[in-house]
Every structure is written in structure tokens, then in C-alpha cells.
Amino acid sequence: MAMRIKTGDRVYVISGKDRGKEGKVLRRDVGKDLVVVENVNMVTKSVRPSQKNPQGGLVKQEAPLRACKVMLVCPACGKPTRVGRAFLDDGRKVRICKKCGEIVDKV
Known part of the structure; x- marks a missing residue:
């Protein structure tokens, strides 16, 4: 089935721990039926020191969630x-x- 949500759309989370939150779709993966929504489903990731991030440490970032858990606003x-x-x-x-x-x- 075709994904009816596009990058840049404002969506509302209808289920899961972030139920009731709204945000903008940053990117989507049509093959896996996933979307990444701004400031929703935040996870803490441990990163190694690199040239881009010389200190390393913990970084908060958005994790993908299933497209069936969001509705277009x-x-x-x-x-x-x-x-x-x-x-x-x-x-x-x-x-x-x-x-x-x-x-x-x-x-």
C-alpha cells in the first residue's frame, strides 16, 4: 500500500509512548514503512569521538516509527x-x- 505521508507534512502520533504529540516529518522510508518525526520518539545514542564531535558522549536523536502510528494533520x-x-x-x-x-x- 502506498504511504500517504510525505516529507514536510505535520503529523499527529496516535499510539505509543508519544501519543498526542505533533511534529513535522523529517524523512521517510517507504520500503520499511517508517517515518522520522521532529522531536518525537527521542532516543539517547552513545557516539565515539570523531572530527565532527571531538568530545563524543551521549547524543539525543529521533528514532523512526511506523507510519501507521501517525495521522496527517x-x-x-x-x-x-x-x-x-x-x-x-x-x-x-x-x-x-x-x-x-x-x-x-x-x-
């Missing part, structure tokens, strides 16, 4: 919603909000 109505597909008159396929019917993609 509609830019028009501001609510978490399912995503539908529609065709415009010129033949382009766009994403629409199932709650208010507005187009989610920037046309």
Missing part, C-alpha cells in the same frame, strides 16, 4: 485526518482531507 481544519485521493480537472492526482474535503497538497 490537515492544514485547513487543523485536525488529524485520514487521507484520500482525488483527481483535478487537469488530470493531476492530489491528496484530500477526509474530514473537511480540502486539498492537502500545495497546488
